[in-house]
Amino acid sequence: MAFQLLLNVFIAFLWMFLQNTYTLVTFAVGFLFGLLIIFGMRRFFSTRFYLYNVMAVFTLLSIFMKELIMANVSVLKIILTPKLKLTPGIFAYETELTKAWEITVLSNLITLTPGTLVVEISEDNKILYIHAMDISNEEDARKDIRDSFEKAIKEVSR
Amino acid sequence: MTVISEWIIGTLILLGALLCLIASIGVLRLPDVYTRNHAASKGATLGVMSLLLGVFLYFLLIQGHFNSRVLLGIVFVFITSPVAGHLIMRAAFNTKIPLWENSVQNDLQKKRDSEKKFNEN
Numbered sequence: 001m002a003f004q005l006l007l008n009v010f011i012a013f014l015w016m017f018l019q020n021t022y023t024l025v026t027f028a029v030g031f032l033f034g035l036l037i038i039f040g041m042r043r044f045f046s047t048r049f050y051l052y053n054v055m056a057v058f059t060l061l062s063i064f065m066k067e068l069i070m071a072n073v074s075v076l077k078i079i080l081t082p083k084l085k086l087t088p089g090i091f092a093y094e095t096e097l098t099k100a101w102e103i104t105v106l107s108n109l110i111t112l113t114p115g116t117l118v119v120e121i122s123e124d125n126k127i128l129y130i131h132a133m134d135i136s137n138e139e140d141a142r143k144d145i146r147d148s149f150e151k152a153i154k155e156v157s158r
Numbered sequence: 159m160t161v162i163s164e165w166i167i168g169t170l171i172l173l174g175a176l177l178c179l180i181a182s183i184g185v186l187r188l189p190d191v192y193t194r195n196h197a198a199s200k201g202a203t204l205g206v207m208s209l210l211l212g213v214f215l216y217f218l219l220i221q222g223h224f225n226s227r228v229l230l231g232i233v234f235v236f237i238t239s240p241v242a243g244h245l246i247m248r249a250a251f252n253t254k255i256p257l258w259e260n261s262v263q264n265d266l267q268k269k270r271d272s273e274k275k276f277n278e279n
Contacts, residue, residue, distance in 0.1 A: 075200050076177075080183075117195060
């Protein structure tokens with residue numbers, strides 16, 4: 001992904017030199033042409049066309065924002081109910097992600113989801129220990145993490 | 159135009175202050191370190207973020223001044239506060255602070271106990 005982006009910037013500079021005008025507008029036009037060229041040549045790269053990755057980053061960001069708001073609403077509900085009925089606990093969650101940055105992003109996301117907070121990551125980076133406010137729907141939380149977050153993170157690093 | 163933006167800014171700042179208030183009530187009300195940490199790390203994050211967003215929009219829409227430092231502040235709070243929550247949680251667990259007595263499950267303690275047994279044998 002980084003290589004394709006670098007190549008695109010390089011093409012934009014090349015376009016500026018060909019035009020002999022050095023403004024932001026020419027750079028943008030060159031960048032667009034570079035995008036077209038890279039799209040045309042996409043079968044020569046080992047990774048996929050990089051705009052997909054950029055889109056995936058934006059989806060991940062929107063998930064972050066949505067989860068932050070949902071988490072606050074659920075914590076608000078718990079705090080403001082007159083009688084506390086909590087069933088907290090720590091459960092183990094096995095992750096399929098392997099790279100360090102992916103696990104960091106996943107645990108940040110989990111921390112911002114409704115009612116869950118990461119306590120520890122095991123030595124071999126395979127199991128996350130998650131403290132949940134309400135453990136009665138542990139399976140739901142597991143499925144939620146697996147289906148939405150892990151998938152979105154994998155989409156970025158693909 | 160100014161009226162609408164005033165309303166948006168007012169709502170954002172009031173909402174942020176309210177979220178911070180509720181987070182601090184949560185810190186007082188909840189039973190143990192771990193559940194309190196939930197309230198503190200989530201409520202305060204969104205509270206401070208929406209306060210800062212309100213400040214940013216005030217300077218942009220009313221004063222006509224684009225302040226990028228406030229935006230950077232929002233990003234930094236967003237990145238660092240979950241990490242801080244996680245570290246406090248981990249430090250609490252490693253210093254053997256007990257969970258609330260009504261807690262139902264503790265997989266991490268199970269794992270620690272099995273490791274201990276393994277080392278003794």
